Amino acid sequence: MAKKPGFLRAYPDRLIPLLTTHTPDFLGLQQGRGLWQPSLLGKGVIIGILDTGLHATHPSFDDDGIPPPPSKWKGSCEFPAGCNNKLIGAKSFPSAGSGAPDDDVGHGTHTASTAAGNFVRKVESFGLASGTSAGMAPHAHLAIYKVCSASGCSGSDILAGLDEAVKDGVDVLSLSLGAASMPFYLDPIAIGAFGATEKGILVTCSGGNSGPTASSVSNEAPWILTVAASSVDRNFRSIVTLGNGEQLYGESLNQPKSFKPSSLPLVYPDDPTCATVDASITGKVVLCDATGNEGDVAAGIKRAGGAAVIFLNDQTAGYSVVLRDNEFPSSKLTFKDASKIKIYVNTTRKPEASITFNGTVLGVSPAPVVAYFSSRGPSLATPGILKPDISGPGLNIMAAWPVQVGSGKNGAKTFNIISGTSMANPHLSGIAALIKSAHPDWSPAAIKSAIMTSSDDSSNNRKPILDEEHSPASFFAMGAGHVNPSKAADPGLIYDLDVDDYIRYLCGLDSSNVGEIVRRNISCSKFGSISEAELNYPSMVLSPGSTVNRTVTNVGKAHDVYKVEVEAPNGAKVTVTPPTLNFSKVKEKKTFTVRVIGGRRGAEGSLRWVSRRHVVRSPIVITGGL
Template sequence: MLGISMPASPSDEHGHGTHTASTAAGAFVEGANVLGNANGTAVGMAPFAHLAIYKVCGQSHCANTDLLAGIESAIQDGVDVMSISIGSPARPNFYTRAIDIGTFKAMQKGIFISCSAGNSGPYKSTVSNSAPWCLTVGASTMDRSIRTTVMLGNGEFFNGESLFQPKDFQSNKPLPIIFPSANGDTTMCINGSLDGIDVKGKAVLCERGRIGDIAKGLVVKNAGGAAMILMNTEDEGFSLNARAHVLPASQVSFLDGSKIKTYINSTLSPTAMILFKGTILGTSPSPMVISFSSRGPNLPSPGILKPDIIGPGVSVLAGWPLNVGSFPILGSTFNIISGTSMSCPHLSGIAALLKSSHPDWSPAAIKSAIMTTADVLDNQGKQIVDERLTPAELFATGAGHVNPSRANDPGLIYDLTPDDYLAYLCGLRYTDNQVRIVAGSNASCSIVTSIREGELNYPSFSVTLGPSQTFNRTVTNVGNAMSAYSVEIIKPQGVDVSVKPDALHFSSMNEKLTYSVTFSPMESGSGGSIGFAEGSLKWVSSSSSTKYEVRSPISVTFDNSK
C-alpha cells in the first residue's frame, strides 16, 4: 500500500550474521569448504548451544534504537551469552554508546557479553566496545594459509593468499606484469583509473586502499587484465587474508610488494606467474595479530586495558546464505572472511562452554578465566608478533590468545558484581544523569562509594604513572581446596612493582584472599614525557598435582608532564 512502509525482513541480506552465528554455535558439517579450500568438518565453538539471533542492522547501518531493542529482546528471552560483532568509532565516554548502555543491563542480569574490538588498527586508541563489563576481542591469524606464490621472471618468489584459485588458469605461463604508477589513482586501481592503459592479458600490481580488494579486481578484469597482485600498505605490513577475488590474484606483504615494484621498474620486459598452492596447514608464526585489529589505549577508560583477548579472526570458514554475494561465492553455503567480527563469536562460543561447565560462575568469573589462562607465545615458542613481525604490544593482544582448555580450570578468578561496576562508573566522575543513562534510573553516585579505574577487580592492570600508585585485587579459589600460590613479577622497564603479600594460602574452595600491588617509577623513568612499558604479574601454585599459572598483564603509561 502506498504510504505504508513494509516491516524489515528478518533474513540475512549480508551474510555477516549467518557467518558469526555459525562460528559461535554451528553444528557439525562434513565436507565443508569454500571454492575447494579449507576442506574438512566445520563446527562452531559450542555446537550444542541454542541460538537466538536478533537482526539489528540493515545493509549498511545499525541504528542505535535497533541495537538497544535487540539487546533488550535477548535479555527478555533469557540468553546466557550475548555475542556482538558490531562496532563504532571509539568515543571518550560510555554514556553515548548504545552497546555500552544496553550491555550494562545485560551484565546486571548475569549475561556474559563478548564484543568485537573493531577493525581500525593498527592505530592506537581505536579499540571499540571497551566497557569493562564486555569481553573485548581482537583478531589473530591461525596456522592455515590459502596459499599462492608469485614467481617473477628473475626467479624471485613471494608467498601470498587468495581464496579464488581457478583450475583453468595457466599458472605456469609467465604473464607480462605492469605497475600503473602514473598517479595515486592508477596505483590503487580505482574505478576508471586504468582507462587508456594497456593491461590486456597482463598481471597488474595494485596497491591496497581507497576501495575494496574485490572492487580492484573488477577494475583490472574489466580493463582486460589477466591477473592481479595486491600489495599491502606499509601499515598492513605482513598481514594477509584470503579473499574471493573475481580473477586470479595474490595478496602480498608490503615488503614483498616493494620488491616486485623494484623488479618491474628495473626490467625491460618483466613477467610474473601466480601459482596456486591450495590449503597449507601448520604455518608460522601463528597466531599473530592482524593489522586491522583495533588497538588500545582505552579511550573512555585508560585505566582498563583493552582489548581483553585475541582469538581467530582471519580467513575464518563459517556458514553463508546461498543468495548472498556475487561470483565466485554466490551459491556457496560457506564463506571465508576476516574481521574482529569473526574473532568475537569464537570467544562467545567458548564462554558458553565455560558457562555450561561452571553454571555458578558470574560473567566476570568467566572473563577472568579466559584472560588469566591466555597464551602469550606462538607456535614457535616465541612472543606473539604483530603485522610488522615484531613483538605485539598489550594494546594489541590484551591478556593474550585464548586457550579454551586452560580457561576451564584457571585455579583463581577475579570476580565482580554489578555494584562494583557502578562504583567504577562513579569513579569516572560522570554526573548522576550520565551514570543513570548507563546503569539505570535508580543509580546515584551520592550513595555509592566510588573507586578509581585501577581499583576495579579486573584481571589486568593499566596504570598511568606520575607518582606511585597502589591497587588492591581479590582472587577467589576455584582450583584445589588446599592450595598455595607465590607471585612472579616481570617488571615493566622503569617501574618498580611490589606485591603484598607475596604468597597466598587457601584452605577451602571459593575462599577469597586480597593482595595489593604498588607501582612506583624508577629514577630513570621512561626517558620521555610520555611512554609505555609492559610486564606481568603471575600467581603460580606450588601443588604437585595441578600446576596453575594465573597471569595478569601490566601496561604502564608514563606521564612525566604531571
C-alpha cells in the same frame, strides 16, 4: 517526557556500523578432547546474537544432537517456517527491516555459525578450506535478534534487542558491531550490556576495525569482553615466481585450476591503484596497490584483457593479508614482499612473473599475529582499563553464508571467507558459552577473568605474539593475549566482580551520569567510589607510585599454593604483598597488594600467580610517568 516519573535522559538515535573449518582445531577444540568434552559442546547454553538476522535453512543451524531449550527460555520465533532445537528464537526490530529476521547481508549468518554452528561435513569455500565445519559451541542454542541492515544498526534497536534478549533468558550475548568510542551514558551497547550483566549474562563485543591507529578501540566498558582480531595458522597460498627466480608467498581466494603457471610479462601501471587500465595490460600480470576494492579492480583488469593480478599490501597492512573475492586469477602479497616486487619491476628491463596456486596450507608460523585492522587501545572512554581484553581468530575466517560466493556451486552448504573483529568476537562468545556450560554458577566477570588470565602470550613458534609489522604485539593491540579455551575452563584463580563494584567504578569515573548507565537513580555518596585502577580487573593499568589491591578467588583445588612471579615493566619496580597465597578450600578469597615505583609511560610487564597446576597471568601497563 522529561516530566514523567523515572525519566533519566533522551538522546538522538544514531546509526552504528557493523564491524569455520579450522579455527576449532587451531584453538584446541576437538571432539573428545579439550573443552568440548567437559562442556558437552555447549549443550543447554543460549547464545543471543545481535546482528543482521540469519539464513535459517543453512545446515549450520540444523538441530541434530541438540536437546530442546531449557525451561527458562521465554523467547519467540518470527521465522514463518518456525525454529528448532538449535535455532530457538528469532526477532526483527523496526529499523532492521520489516518481516521475518532473514539475513540478506550475510554478516549475521557468518557470526552466528562461528559462535555456535552445528557440525557440517564436506564443506569448502572457493574450493579451499575443505573439511567439517563447526562453531565454537556446536550444540549450544541460538537466539537471533535482527537489529542491523546493510546500512548499519540503529542504536535504539540495539538497546531494545539487548533488553529483549535478557527477558528471553539468554546466557551469553554476542555483538559484532559498534561505533567510535563515546561516554558510556551515550552508548546504547554499554547501557544495554550493563543491564545484561546485572542478570548474569556475559556480553562480548568486537573491538572495532579502525586499527592500527592508537586509541581506536570501541565497546570499552569493563563489563564487556572486548575482542581483538588475529590470524590463524592457515594460508590460501599462491606463489609468485619472478623472472629472476625469486619466489614470494602470497595468498588468494581465487585459484582457478585452468590457470597455467607460465611466466608472463609483468606491469605496474601509471595508476598504481589500477582504477583505470587500458589495453596495454593485455596478456600481462598486473601489479596493483591494494585499496580494499579488489573485486572492482580485478573486473576492470579482466575487461582490459589482463591475465592475472597481484595485489600489494601497503605499510599499514604490513603482514596482514586480508583476502577478498575477485573472481580472477590473483595473489596478494605482504608489504615486505610488495616492496621486493616493486624493486624488481622497476629495475628489470623485461620483468616477468608467474603464479602457482597451492591451495590450503596449514601449520603456518608465526600464528597468531594481530591483524592490522584490529582497533587498538588505550581506551578513550576509560583509559585506566586495559582494552581490548582478548584476541581471537578474525583474519580470513570461513563460516556460513546465505548466498553462493565466487563461482562455486555449494547448494545449501554455502560458506564464505571474510575478516574483521566481527569474526573474532563470535569465537569468544562461543567459548564463553562452553565455559558457562562447564561452570554454570560462574558470574560474567568470572568467565571473563578465566579467559583473560589463561590466554597465550606466545605464538606457535614459542615466541611473543607479533603485530602486523611483525614486532612484538602490545597489550593495547592483543589484549591480555590470545584465547586458549581449554586453559580458560580451568584457570585456577579468578578476579570476580559484581554490579556494585561496577557502580563504584562509574562513580569514580563520572558521578554525574551513573544513573543513565544503570537506568536507575544512584547515590554515589552511598555507594562510594573507586578509581579505574582499583577495580578488581584481571589486567592492571598503573601509574608510578600507585598502590592497588586485587582479590582472587580459588576455583581450582583445595590447598593450592600460589607464588608470585613479576616481570616488571621497563624502568619500574613492582612489589606484591604477600608473595605467596595459601588456599585451604575451593571458593576461598585472598587479597594482595601491588605497588609500582617508577616506570616509563606505556611500559609493559606481567604479574603471574604460579601453582603446580596453573599460571594465572595479569598484564601490567604503566600510565603517566615519562
